[in-house]
Amino acid sequence: MLPYLGCIILFLIGIYAILTKRNLIKIAIGFCLLEYSVNLFFAFIGYKKDALAPIYANLSQARNFVDPIPQALVLTAIVIGLGTTALLLSVALRIYEKYKTFDIKEIKRLKE
């Protein structure tokens, strides 16, 4: 259970960065942390004690493998994370080009 808790703490750090930081890059970093924590959580779920990676090396191998499904899901999640990070950073880059700052306080053109 402790490893799961570690993931939750990492998740909270990510949320903390997103909610309290005013720098766009810091927010993007917080988002990356959030994503890593969820990926790690998935990997921990599939872990089985004293089992091998789910890859057969020979025909007569005992089937003592870790769960392959979370690994497949994390693979998808990593790619989705990469995609969103790239998009987020390109928006941040454009915002810097227009406003010359990453500070969220100075980027308030839209009214309440």
Add this chain to the structure above:
Amino acid sequence: MIELYILLIISIGAGIVAVEIKDLLASAISLGIVGFSVAIMFILTQAPDLAIVQIVVEVLTVVIFVGVILKTTHIDTTLEDKLNVRDYLTKGIFALFGIFFLLFSILALKELPQFGMPIMKIASHYLVKGFEEIRAANQVAAVILDFRGYDTLGEATVLFTSVIGVLTILRKIGKIK
């Protein structure tokens, strides 16, 4: 599994550094440390496929971060301002929320199967069928491209979407006036 706990602590520490440090380049590098410790944790949890992908993706993420930071600025100027009442209020509310979330999750996580003992209801069938019917040695490949191939189509589409999205956003002119 002591190394797992050490890596978790390292990644939490590096995460805090990445969030709090003033130099954005150092921040991106700390993020890289988190990413690489995650990759090593993938190896420890017997997920070599994930470790490979995580390492290469991490390199790419850090390269993109550094690329953006070098083009713009590498000082987080927002940390120079003095904190006002509103900032303290946000932090206080977040602290309350965090403690509540942590307690609730501790209660909830107790009900999960113990760490290291997954149920593997579907997975045990995958491990048999993937070898005997699909005849793939790598079961993760069998899952992502045969049993759950449709998800992978979705994943490839997500990447495609974000590539087109990045190209869209980096256009010089959007509206014709």
Add this chain to the structure above:
Amino acid sequence: MNYLPLFTALPLLGAFLIPLLSKIWERLSDIISNVITTLLLILSVYSLFLLPIFGKVYVYEIGKWAIKPIPLGIVFTFDNLSLLMVLVINLLSFACSLYSITYLDNYTARWKFWTLFLLMVAGLNGVAITGDLFNLFVFIEISAISSYALVAFGVEKEDLEASFKYQIIGEIAGLTILLAIALIYAKTSTLNMADIANTFAKESKGPLFWFIISLLTFGFLIKSALFPFHFWLPDAHSQAPAPISAMLSGIFIKVVGVYALSRLIFNIFGLNRLNASHYFNLLLILGIFSIVIAGFIALKQENYKRLLAYSTISQVGYIFVGLGLANFWSITGALSLIFAHALGKGLLFLTAGPVEKEAGSLDIHLLSNFKKRMSFYGIVYTLGALSLAGIPPFLGFFPKIFLILGAIKGKRFEVAIILGIFSLLTLAYLLKITNKVFTKKEGEEVKGVSSIVISFLFLVFLIFILGLFYLNYLEPNLISKATEAVISGVEYARLVLIK
């Protein structure tokens, strides 16, 4: 019905083809995407007639991995609720893509717009028909990422700011949902929704159950922009190009937020008024808060699209009041409102496009001093507004009546009164635009543009004709069946797994 994969495969095919073919001739992308949205509309109308033959749920097993005895592969579960969503998605996306042919003359790089547009349609269709939890997440992300990029399609200052905000909030929601999926997988060791429903039916409802429910509710309430998670919506929906605003307000928040949440809480976790009355009361109260607060904010908005965006939040409140009351009448009302609001609000947001092009601004104050007359757009706008506010001959009248009936049946008279009164508020803030912008007597008449006019006529025709045939055709054949699918709860799992 083995054409079900085409609902996602066709738009994906279009999206992959457009970057290749548009290098030859850029206008080809217009043709490809309009052909594809037309085909999708035909397919979904065809399904409307075909589904009753197959019974309540049609299960499609991808990759020939049978769902019995163990659900190995991903399945599509196409029931009446999915049918309703698919129909709404494709009706509106047909109208929006028709509209965009001329609208896109204002922007550069039209092929990028079309690619992202088709990807968004593919994502939404995928969400509506899937029967697998992780697949649901993947398709939510596809539609979400394309919408982030589309909100910033104009790459002006405000667009980028709105897009960044929207993206951060949307991704927090997405990752919360993913965390919930991880917990569900750890507990049940399966990803098939019906199988999950069966597993949870046997469990007692401990802290883990409620932790998962609260994560999912948090995520999906952000996606559906219910108060107090609504703050991102006015920016994103008012800065996007007009057809994208229409898609986002009209269907995106409903498919990704309302549909996904109601599928999960009713059909998978089997919550209903009897075993989780607090949960539904919470939804009800948040819904009422949305109606009231967003309604009053909308009343004092001075920007055409921001007003409409706040109106969307208020209408989402109505939908959640319907879900929160959770009886047959109120859910019929909520589902009809999804239909009516998609067409009505879609129409209203689409009118913003030509108005902005003519006047060069969307500030209501400036528009009221604009010299030319726009009577055609004015009539179209007013018809849509009347429908949304619930004025009788139009489609929007029936959802409100059903919601009020549902409140009375649920012995919540105060809710019924609030719903009745705030329908008037809806009328007030929507007609504010008619009053200030479209009631000029003199001045030169603005000419309509071809494809925009056709899409307007299509939507107005639908609002009118569906309103006429609502009680005879639409309600018994589509909406009450979809309501049944929601109300019957975990019966869904039995129907899916019985095959």
Add this chain to the structure above:
Amino acid sequence: MTIIVKTITKILVGLIFLYGIYIITHGHLTPGGGFAGGVIISASFILLILAFGSEEIKEKIGYIYSSIFESIGGLSFLLIALFGLILGSYFFYNFLPKGKVFMLFSSGIIPLCNIAIGIKVSAGLFAIFLAIAATRFIMKE
């Protein structure tokens, strides 16, 4: 960049590229697969650009080619799935003969899918890199 970096890059790029192809084609036998291999291949291109710098024309060519290859990769993946629909009447049906386990040509459509994803991912990530990190951005102060 210095001559040392350039020389080492020249040697390494080919190796990295080959390694990426190996990872892709052996995705069903060993760890890795279309995605990991695709990222490695795109990394080899990125290394080339980082070491030798890039001219605007080359970038533009790289840009166009990568977007073409990305579409082709996505399209072929989708077509493999649709072939399943046509030949086996099920979307994503594994319609090819499965062969013998541990052989390169085994497990039906999986290697083909891996190759399609590899093409798509390498081209897509290279395009992202070109767009974000390498183009001289419109940032003249």
